[in-house]
Amino acid sequence: KAGVTQTPRYLIKTRGQQVTLSCSPISGHRSVSWYQQTPGQGLQFLFEYFSETQRNKGNFPGRFSGRQFSNSRSEMNVSTLELGDSALYLCASSLSGTGLSGNTIYFGEGSWLTVV
């Protein structure tokens, strides 16, 4: 069974540009969530999607957005990039995202974003 797949794995962008990251969840998983990981802040929750609907959103500015497609694949977009957006962006999938027993979240390898 394939794991969570994220693309691209590494990218460098310039301030002011935008970026789109992609995530394919484990087959059968319908919940996809996104996290930003930085050395100082740890993993910070960005948003969660289930059946193409955003069910929860973290405390990030509106420059961070996401969406989910009917096949459960998800994308996140960051517009007007800032230096502080440099981070590892992790996608995680689970069956339903409810936190209940059996709904473990599994992470992809992440997308390393560097903003220069």
Next chain:
Amino acid sequence: EDKVVQSPLSLVVHEGDTVTLNCSYEVTNFRSLLWYKQEKKAPTFLFMLTSSGIEKKSGRLSSILDKKELFSILNITATQTGDSAIYLCAVGRGTYKYIFGTGTRLKVLA
């Protein structure tokens, strides 16, 4: 405000030592507590705990949850250099969101 606090922030031990990592939480509508190991890549799942007092075990690793005192511990016995990693604790709420601690950085010396 919901929070998950891990301690210690970092520790250095020698191979063969036993370590105990702590995770305390204050979260409304608690559903589950998860432990992950992160090396230089994505976090890998270790345990999911939902019931108090029931130890989960996998090889040299074990974990237990205390829902009354709101904490969990992760024990690693007979540590090896391959155990060097950041150990993350996350708490699942009922709002489709997991709250992570900042992690404990473990370094095991040969």
